[in-house]
Amino acid sequence: MVDRWHVGFVDLSHGQGLLGQVEGRTAQVVIDWLDARGQKWKDQVAHVAIDMCTIFKAAIRAALPHAVLVVDHFHVVQLANAAVTEVRRRLTVQVRGRRGRKGNREWELRNRLTRSAARMHAAQLDPMIDDLMALPKQLGAPILTAWNAKEDLLDVLALARTHPDRTVIADRLFRFYDWCAASGLPELERLAGTIETWWPQILAFIQTGITNAGSEGTNRVIKTVARDAYGSATLNPNDSAPAAPPRERAAAASTPLNFEEPATTTCADFLRSQADALLACDFLETVTLNGQRQYILAVIEQSLQPQGLCQDSRGDRLCRFTYILLLRMRP
Known part of the structure; x- marks a missing residue:
C-alpha cells in the first residue's frame, strides 16, 4: 500500500x-x-x-x-493562535460549565482574537478589549492575557526583513516571555517552551525573511486538484453518464492506460515516466459515504494553468489520471 x-x-x-x-x-x-x-x-x-x-x-x-x-513564521503564528483558542475554550467550560455558543461574548470574539492587532481597525480592537474586560474576571482577564502574549510574539516576528538590532529583538522577546511567565496559564507556558526550543530557527527567519511558502502553495494546489477530481464517475469529466457497474469498473481499472506513455505496473514507474511533465503529485486518503476507503493521486503538470484545469485536453488528461489511479488503488 x-x-x-x-x-x-x-x-x-x-x-x-x-x-x-x-x-x-x-x-x-x-x-x-x-x-x-x-x-x-x-x-x-x-x-x-x-x-x-x-x-x-x-x-x-x-x-x-x-x-x-x-x-x-506561519506555523509560529498558528501555534500562538492555537494557545489563545485553548485558553478560551478551557476557561469557558470551567466558568460556564459547557462549551461556548452564541450569546457568550468570548465565543463571538473567537475569530477576532486570532487576528493580528496590527491589521485591525480601532473600531474593532477597542470594543474587543472592552468586552473581554466586561466578562467575569476569571474568564475575561486570562483570555486577554493570552491575547496580549500572542500579540507580543507577533511583534517579534514583525521584525523580519527590517534588519533589527539584537537589543530590539531581545527586548520584544523578553516582553513575550514575561507575559507567559506571569500569566500562570499552562497553555502560555507550553507556548513559551516551544518558542525557546525553536528560537535559533525563528531568529534565522527574522534575520533572513525566508519562508516555505513555495512548498505550502504546492501542497495547496495538489489538494485542490484532488478535491476537483473526487466523485468523478467517468473517464471524461465532461461526460454526465452514470457510473458503470462494479464489474465494469474493475475491468476498466485493469485496462492499460491509453496515453502518450505506455501503461506501467506501479505508481512509482508511472510517476517516473511522467517526470518531465510533473510539477507536483501527492496521495490523499478519503472515505466515501458508504464507508469505503479510497486513495487518490493528484497530479499537476507544467502546462496546466491555475484556472480552468479541465477546460482543455491536457486538463482532461489530468482528471483521467486521477480517476484511473483511484480505481487501481482501492484496497
Whole structure:
C-alpha cells in the first residue's frame, strides 16, 4: 500500500518549483533523497525552510549540517493562535460549565482574537478589549492575557526583513516571555517552551525573511486538484453518464492506460515516466459515504494553468489520471 504521507522538496530561491517528492514522513527518507543528490549539490544549499517538525530538523542536521535551518513564521503564528483558542475554550467550560455558543461574548470574539492587532481597525480592537474586560474576571482577564502574549510574539516576528538590532529583538522577546511567565496559564507556558526550543530557527527567519511558502502553495494546489477530481464517475469529466457497474469498473481499472506513455505496473514507474511533465503529485486518503476507503493521486503538470484545469485536453488528461489511479488503488 502506498504511504499516504509524502515529503516534497521545493526550490525557494530560483523558481524551479518542486525538485522532488518521496514517499513516507521519516528522517531517513529525507536524508536518502538529499544524499542521492551528491555532495557538490548539497554544498550549495545555504538555507532550509521547514515547519516546526522535529523529523525534518533532525534530517537536515544530519544531511546538511552546514545549512541554516529556518522555521516558517506561519506555523509560529498558528501555534500562538492555537494557545489563545485553548485558553478560551478551557476557561469557558470551567466558568460556564459547557462549551461556548452564541450569546457568550468570548465565543463571538473567537475569530477576532486570532487576528493580528496590527491589521485591525480601532473600531474593532477597542470594543474587543472592552468586552473581554466586561466578562467575569476569571474568564475575561486570562483570555486577554493570552491575547496580549500572542500579540507580543507577533511583534517579534514583525521584525523580519527590517534588519533589527539584537537589543530590539531581545527586548520584544523578553516582553513575550514575561507575559507567559506571569500569566500562570499552562497553555502560555507550553507556548513559551516551544518558542525557546525553536528560537535559533525563528531568529534565522527574522534575520533572513525566508519562508516555505513555495512548498505550502504546492501542497495547496495538489489538494485542490484532488478535491476537483473526487466523485468523478467517468473517464471524461465532461461526460454526465452514470457510473458503470462494479464489474465494469474493475475491468476498466485493469485496462492499460491509453496515453502518450505506455501503461506501467506501479505508481512509482508511472510517476517516473511522467517526470518531465510533473510539477507536483501527492496521495490523499478519503472515505466515501458508504464507508469505503479510497486513495487518490493528484497530479499537476507544467502546462496546466491555475484556472480552468479541465477546460482543455491536457486538463482532461489530468482528471483521467486521477480517476484511473483511484480505481487501481482501492484496497
